[in-house]
Amino acid sequence: MLDETKSGMPCAEFDVLLTEALDNALKGERRERFEQHRLTCAACGTLFAEASSGLALLNELEEVAPPQSLVHNILAATSEAAQKSAKVAPQDSVWGGWDGRRRRCLRRC
Ligand SMILES: [Zn+2]
Numbered sequence: 001m002l003d004e005t006k007s008g009m010p011c012a013e014f015d016v017l018l019t020e021a022l023d024n025a026l027k028g029e030r031r032e033r034f035e036q037h038r039l040t041c042a043a044c045g046t047l048f049a050e051a052s053s054g055l056a057l058l059n060e061l062e063e064v065a066p067p068q069s070l071v072h073n074i075l076a077a078t079s080e081a082a083q084k085s086a087k088v089a090p091q092d093s094v095w096g097g098w099d100g101r102r103r104r105c106l107r108r109c
Pocket of ligand 1: 010042043
């Protein structure tokens with residue numbers, strides 16, 4: 001993007017307002033300045049056209065519901081990973097882990 005000011009608006013400001021414009025939330029004088037810049041700046045005009053067609057393409061996509069087991073599967077996968085890493089550390093320690101210390105203490109006490 002060029003750092004130019006066309007029709008009283010720098011390209012950086014156009015970039016900031018792009019999302020609002022695509023959502024039709026840009027009104028009044030700000031919309032007029034935005035449109036003037038879009039029509040007079042080739043780089044921003046192309047940016048707007050590409051973003052607009054991309055948004056139209058996304059809006060055409062069918063909404064898909066996630067599988068019912070998605071949350072369960074994520075929790076199961078991440079819990080298993082946490083359990084595996086927790087099991088390795090105590091057994092590999094010099095002292096034989098918590099269970100080894102407990103057994104040694106019970107023998108002495
Ligand atoms: Zn521009």
